[in-house]
Amino acid sequence: MATKVVMEALSPTMEEGRLVKWSKNEGDQIKSGDVLAEVETDKAVMELVARGDGVLRKRLANEGDASPVGTLLAVIAAPDENIDSIVGAAAPAGGAAPAAKSDTAAQSPAPNKTVADTKETAGASAVPQTPAQSQGEASTPPQQKTSSAPSAPPARPAAPRPPSPPAAPRGNGSSRPSAPQAGGRQRSSPLARRLASERGIQLGGIQGSGPGGRILKRDIENAKATGAASGRSAAAERLAAEGDFKDVALTQIRKTIARRLSESNGPVPTFFLTAEFDATRAAELRSQLAEMGDEYKASFNDIVIKAVALALAEHPEINAHWLADKIRQFNRIHVAMAVAVEDGLITPVLFDADRMTLWEISAKARELAKKARERKLVPEEYTGSTFSVSNLGMFGIDQFTAIINPPEAGILAIGGVEQKPVVIDGQLEVRERMRVTMSCDHRVIDGAMGAKFLQTLQRYFENPISLLI
Numbered sequence: 001m002a003t004k005v006v007m008e009a010l011s012p013t014m015e016e017g018r019l020v021k022w023s024k025n026e027g028d029q030i031k032s033g034d035v036l037a038e039v040e041t042d043k044a045v046m047e048l049v050a051r052g053d054g055v056l057r058k059r060l061a062n063e064g065d066a067s068p069v070g071t072l073l074a075v076i077a078a079p080d081e082n083i084d085s086i087v088g089a090a091a092p093a094g095g096a097a098p099a100a101k102s103d104t105a106a107q108s109p110a111p112n113k114t115v116a117d118t119k120e121t122a123g124a125s126a127v128p129q130t131p132a133q134s135q136g137e138a139s140t141p142p143q144q145k146t147s148s149a150p151s152a153p154p155a156r157p158a159a160p161r162p163p164s165p166p167a168a169p170r171g172n173g174s175s176r177p178s179a180p181q182a183g184g185r186q187r188s189s190p191l192a193r194r195l196a197s198e199r200g201i202q203l204g205g206i207q208g209s210g211p212g213g214r215i216l217k218r219d220i221e222n223a224k225a226t227g228a229a230s231g232r233s234a235a236a237e238r239l240a241a242e243g244d245f246k247d248v249a250l251t252q253i254r255k256t257i258a259r260r261l262s263e264s265n266g267p268v269p270t271f272f273l274t275a276e277f278d279a280t281r282a283a284e285l286r287s288q289l290a291e292m293g294d295e296y297k298a299s300f301n302d303i304v305i306k307a308v309a310l311a312l313a314e315h316p317e318i319n320a321h322w323l324a325d326k327i328r329q330f331n332r333i334h335v336a337m338a339v340a341v342e343d344g345l346i347t348p349v350l351f352d353a354d355r356m357t358l359w360e361i362s363a364k365a366r367e368l369a370k371k372a373r374e375r376k377l378v379p380e381e382y383t384g385s386t387f388s389v390s391n392l393g394m395f396g397i398d399q400f401t402a403i404i405n406p407p408e409a410g411i412l413a414i415g416g417v418e419q420k421p422v423v424i425d426g427q428l429e430v431r432e433r434m435r436v437t438m439s440c441d442h443r444v445i446d447g448a449m450g451a452k453f454l455q456t457l458q459r460y461f462e463n464p465i466s467l468l469i
Helices: 084-094 115-120 131-138 190-199 217-226 234-242 252-265 280-291 300-314 358-373 447-462
Strands: 003-006 016-022 035-040 045-049 054-059 066-068 072-077 270-278 320-322 327-329 335-337 339-341 344-346 387-391 410-424 427-441
Touching: 072 084, 190 217, 270 447, 280 300, 280 427, 280 447, 300 335, 300 358, 300 387, 300 410, 300 447, 335 358, 339 358, 427 447
Parallel strands: 335 387, 387 410
Antiparallel strands: 003 072, 016 035, 016 066, 035 045, 054 072, 270 427, 320 327, 339 344, 410 427
16 A cells, blocks of 8 residues: 655644655665655754655655645555556645756856846846746746746847048158057046946956047947956956845744744743843853863853753742743753754753753753754754753853743843953952843743842852852
8 A cells, every 4th residue: 555755743843844855766665664855844854754665656846845744745655556646636735746857947047137237238148037937947848948038139249340540640641540548548438437337347458449449338338248358356256146135045944933933022022131140250160170171161051051940940930831821830940052053043952950960961062052053953852941041152242132932931141251340348350240131921920030030040150169069
C-alpha cells in the first residue's frame, strides 16, 4: 500500500517548512525510518523520515520550496503500484509535479535598474525579469513560454562620427585639425559632462564624435550601451551590476520571529523596569574561577542566569504564563536564553536552572549556543521555557528592552558591564556596573511585584558567593 510523505510538524510551533535537501532520489529503495530529506523548520533544520517501506516513486517538491504542514511531498509505494490517483489528488493543493528547470530559467533574474539606467537603455535592453517571473517560468517548458513583455529590440549602433570641418588656412597655407582645449582637457558639452558624472563615466576613456573630438550626449549614451566606459568607479560598477536593492527571501525562523513578536508587541500590555547592579564582586568571582581552570570558567551571562533562577524560586508569580482564562504559575524553573544565529535568534532552554550549579549552567549554555548556531537544536531543547533572558552586553549595548515571548510573563534584558564612578558611604569610587531591564506583562505582573523580583535578583547578583552554595 502506498505511503504518503507529507510535511510534518517537526516543532510545536511549526506551520510550514522549507525543504532544504532531498536525501533520497526517485527509484531508491526505502525502509521505514530512513531519512528522506532535511527540512528547515521555524527553529532548526530537522530530518524528515520515512513512515513506510517501498520505493520512492515520486517527489512532488523541489529543494528550496516552502510548504504548509500536511502538504504531500512524495509517495512511497511498490514498484508496480499505480499512484496516479494520489499524485493527481495532490496537484490542486500542492501544485503539479515540478518540471525540470531549463538552464535559462534557472538563472538569477536581472538586477533592478536605477531610473537613470532605465532611461539610457530604453529600447536597447530586454525588460528585466522579476523573481516571481523567473520562478513562474522555471516550471514551464521552453517551447511553451509566453511573456507579456515585448521582445527586446537590437541595441542601437553608435552614431556615425561626422567628418571634421577643414581647418581655416593659416599664414603659410598649411592646415591642421583643431586641438583639444587648453590644459589638455577633453572637450565636451555641458550635458555630456553632467550625464557622465551621474553615471560614473570617465571622459578620458571616450572618443568624442563632435567637431574636433568634442564629446556629446550621444557619446555618453553609446559608451554606456557598448561598455566602453572602462574608467567607471568601483561604486558605479557595483551599482550597475547589482541594481538599487535586493530582496531577501524570508527563512522559516525569520517568519516565526515576525509572527511571534507581532503577537507580543501589540496585544501584550507591557511595562519596563530598569535597575543598575554593582557587578564588582561578580567580576572578581569570574577572575577567581578562571584561575582555577577552564572547567570553572563562567561568564556574566551564566552568573545572571543562575541568579535569575534563584530569584524566580522566591517569586513564583513571575515564573508564570498568561493563558487568557487563567495564570499558570510553574513550580519548576526553565530559563530560556536568547542566542543570535545567522538569520535571527532562537531561545534554547536551561531546564531546572535553579537546581543546576553555576558550572553546569556554564557548560550547558555553551553547548546549546553552539548547537543553535549550527541549526542542530531539537524541539525539546528550545520549547518549554517559563522565563527568558537576553544579553547584548557583549556587543557594547549598555541598556535595551526586550520583547516578551508569549505566553511567558516577562523577559530580562542584560546590558554590558562598565566602570562608572559611584558614591559609596560618602566616598567616590570606580565600580563595575551593569544595567538590566525587565519587560513585564501587566496582566500577570504588577509594578511592585516586578520591583521586588529585581531586588531579590540584585541581592543574588551582588553577592555571587550565594550562587555557589
